[in-house]
Amino acid sequence: MAHDRLAVDARPRRLAPTPLQRVCILASASGSGKTTLGRALAERLGVPFHELDALNHGPGWTEATSAELRARVEPLVAGPAWVIDGAYRGKIGDLVLARADTIPRHRRLTVTGRERAPGKRTRPRT
Numbered sequence: 001m002a003h004d005r006l007a008v009d010a011r012p013r014r015l016a017p018t019p020l021q022r023v024c025i026l027a028s029a030s031g032s033g034k035t036t037l038g039r040a041l042a043e044r045l046g047v048p049f050h051e052l053d054a055l056n057h058g059p060g061w062t063e064a065t066s067a068e069l070r071a072r073v074e075p076l077v078a079g080p081a082w083v084i085d086g087a088y089r090g091k092i093g094d095l096v097l098a099r100a101d102t103i104p105r106h107r108r109l110t111v112t113g114r115e116r117a118p119g120k121r122t123r124p125r126t
Contacts, residue, residue, distance in 0.1 A: 020045055021081040024100035035085050042083035050076050052086035052096075066091045 023041060025034040035051055042049035055072045056064050064072065070092045076082060077099040087096045097103065 020102045021047070022077070022100045023083045023102045023104065024087055024096050025083065025085045026087055026103060038083045038085040045081070045083065047081040047083055048076075048079070050082060050084045052084060052088050056088060056091070064091075070095065 020041075023038075023045075025038045025041070035053075038051070039049050050073075052069075052073065056069055058064065069088060073084075073088075073092055073095055076084065077096055084096050084100070087094075089097070
């Protein structure tokens with residue numbers, strides 16, 4: 001009898017998916033949709049959203065120093081769950097990437113569903 005029980009317990013089991021908790025959205029081009037994707041994902045997951053562009057650029061588009069940006073980002077990535085738009089590796093190294101548990105591959109799609117390069121607009125801005 002014990003042998004039968006062991007056989008049942010030895011069956012392969014499906015593992016439950018690990019919930020996304022710390023997500024970094026990466027894209028190189030402006031206008032690629034990473035902020036839109038990040039906001040939507042954060043809302044769906046019920047976690048805070050942080051846009052690194054907003055933390056890096058001050059009034060008049062003045063940029064934060066590496067030390068200032070690091071001081072702003074460190075408390076955010078120390079949190080248990082978040083979605084962060086951008087990485088600013090040139091200024092803060094792998095601070096965000098090292099703490100992210102998920103880095104999705106992000107490609108912008110056209111209205112027709114065809115993939116296109118990030119930053120390429122289907123219509124000119126007006």
